[in-house]
Amino acid sequence: MPLDHFITLGRSGLRVSPLCLGTMTFGEDFGWGASEAESHAMLSEYRDRGGNYIDTANIYTAGHSEEIVGNYLRQSDLRRDGIVLSTKFYCSLFPGDPNGGGAGRKALIQQCEASLKRLQTDYIDIYWLHNWDRTAPIEETLRGLDDLVTAGKIRYVGFSDIPAWKTAEAQTIAQFRGWAPVIALQLEYSLLERTSEGELFPMAQGMGMGVMPWSPLKSGFLSGKFRRGGGGDVDTKRTGIVGVPSEADYDIIEAVAEVASELGISSASVALAWVRSRAGVSSTLIGARRVDQLKVNLDSLDVLLSAEHLKKLDDVSKPKLNFPAENNETLAPMLAFPGLTVDGCTVPSMARLSA
Numbered sequence: 001m002p003l004d005h006f007i008t009l010g011r012s013g014l015r016v017s018p019l020c021l022g023t024m025t026f027g028e029d030f031g032w033g034a035s036e037a038e039s040h041a042m043l044s045e046y047r048d049r050g051g052n053y054i055d056t057a058n059i060y061t062a063g064h065s066e067e068i069v070g071n072y073l074r075q076s077d078l079r080r081d082g083i084v085l086s087t088k089f090y091c092s093l094f095p096g097d098p099n100g101g102g103a104g105r106k107a108l109i110q111q112c113e114a115s116l117k118r119l120q121t122d123y124i125d126i127y128w129l130h131n132w133d134r135t136a137p138i139e140e141t142l143r144g145l146d147d148l149v150t151a152g153k154i155r156y157v158g159f160s161d162i163p164a165w166k167t168a169e170a171q172t173i174a175q176f177r178g179w180a181p182v183i184a185l186q187l188e189y190s191l192l193e194r195t196s197e198g199e200l201f202p203m204a205q206g207m208g209m210g211v212m213p214w215s216p217l218k219s220g221f222l223s224g225k226f227r228r229g230g231g232g233d234v235d236t237k238r239t240g241i242v243g244v245p246s247e248a249d250y251d252i253i254e255a256v257a258e259v260a261s262e263l264g265i266s267s268a269s270v271a272l273a274w275v276r277s278r279a280g281v282s283s284t285l286i287g288a289r290r291v292d293q294l295k296v297n298l299d300s301l302d303v304l305l306s307a308e309h310l311k312k313l314d315d316v317s318k319p320k321l322n323f324p325a326e327n328n329e330t331l332a333p334m335l336a337f338p339g340l341t342v343d344g345c346t347v348p349s350m351a352r353l354s355a
Contacts, residue, residue: 001301004050009282010183011208014125014156016084018276019298020053020212021046022287026068027061034289039068042294044076049298053084053283057130058115059091070120086126087115088160090133103133105144112148127154128186132162138170146179158212160186164199171207182209184282189213191252191271191317192221192245198325201280210282216275217268221245222256224267255316259309265299272300274313 006015025032026039034042043054056065066087073080089111092101099106112127127145148154157180159167167182174181185204187196190213204211217223228250245253253267260267275284288294305313320326333342339349 002050003046003298003301004052006052007210007282009126009156010204010210011181012156012183012210014084014183016053016283017051018283018301019051019272020055020283020285021051021294022214022285023054023056023065023069024060025287025289026056027064029061029064032289033061036068036071038290040072040075041291042288043069043072045291045294046298047076047078047083051298052082053086055086055285056119057088057091057128058093058111058118059088059130063093063114063118066115066118070118074120080121084125085119085121086128086158087119087124088128088130089115090130102136103129103141103144104136105140107136108141108144109148112153116153123152124154126156126158126184128158128160129162130160132166138166139173142170142174142177142179146174146177149180156180156183158182158184158186159209160214161188164203167200167209168203168207171209182207184210184212186212186214186285188215189275189278189281190216190218190222191256191274191313192218192249194317194319195321197319198321205280211280212283212285213275213281214285216284216286217271218249221249221253222267222271224257224260226250226253227257228254252313252317255313259305259312262309263303265303266296268296269300269303270305270309270313272297273303273305274310276300277305277310 001018003017003019005018007018008014009016021043023039025034027033028035054069056069058066060066089108090101090103094100101107101111112124115124116122127148129141133141145154145157149157159170159182167185171182185200187200189196193215201211226245256267256270260270263270272284272286275281286297288297333347334350337347340347
């Protein structure tokens with residue numbers, strides 16, 4: 001699948017590439033990111049291969065990531081309307097200012113204006129609420145975002161890392177009020193983090209939201225650099241921030257490596273192809289610090305895993321979900337449709353319950 005085989009994002013009219021270029025690594029401000037020149041080279045590689053979707057956030061390298069993207073937009077000859085540009089708000093860049101971050105009206109408007117300046121653009125295609133602000137009424141946030149849509153400063157609204165129940169509440173309010181809806185979710189999802197399958201995935205599919213996984217390689221754990229017993233090219237600065245895999249993680253990492261070896265491809269390509277295969281996934285966020293890393297991630301679009309390989313990875317990474325997700329998936333169908341095939345799924349029989 002090439003980058004220019006576009007996907008409609010959620011219940012909207014917005015078409016995006018199947019892999020979105022994330023820019024959290026843009027800028028060397030925190031000691032481990034990419035230089036502006038390398039960041040621009042990655043943007044060019046992504047664009048040259050047909051990609052149209054770039055994602056950033058006001059907090060990434062304390063605003064420098066947005067500036068790097070904005071400089072690229074200004075210096076290159078690409079047509080602004082030809083790309084989908086998204087950024088996020090919530091995180092404060094002004095310690096000590098209670099309105100410097102969060103999702104209240106004053107905070108979200110000033111954050112939007114600041115992002116527009118750093119990005120050197122007139123509008124943002126998708127404006128994401130980065131986290132849940134428990135102190136701000138969700139109606140205030142939604143109305144503020146709808147006003148930004150009306151003003152032409154943003155085109156669409158997205159939620160990132162928000163609980164399923166709060167997202168469902170917000171979507172219901174937006175639909176009832178006729179405000180701009182939430183078209184997509186950004187959430188952590190990978191072979192090493194599948195718990196969002198319990199509530200977030202079903203909610204998104206039921207309410208017309210696309211799902212955009214972030215950290216599909218789990219902070220590099222699934223990139224192929226980590227193997228049980230040590231060895232490999234592991235960045236000590238990065239591991240100092242994200243830690244190292246657990247023994248349970250290594251069971252999954254080794255299974256990914258085995259599939260990669262059988263197919264003659266990288267572990268990263270296997271992990272990304274698995275994420276892309278999951279029902280409900282729209283565009284997957286990828287990130288890199290070097291062009292060669294980005295190329296490996298983009299090459300994963302050529303990988304189509306067999307049913308056998310998918311089952312192997314599904315089984316080794318099967319998560320323990322919160323109640324009642326597993327109950328609803330396993331026990332409930334046997335109570336309602338024992339021994340029957342419904343919607344293509346055959347339900348096992350169970351011992352008859354006494355009256």
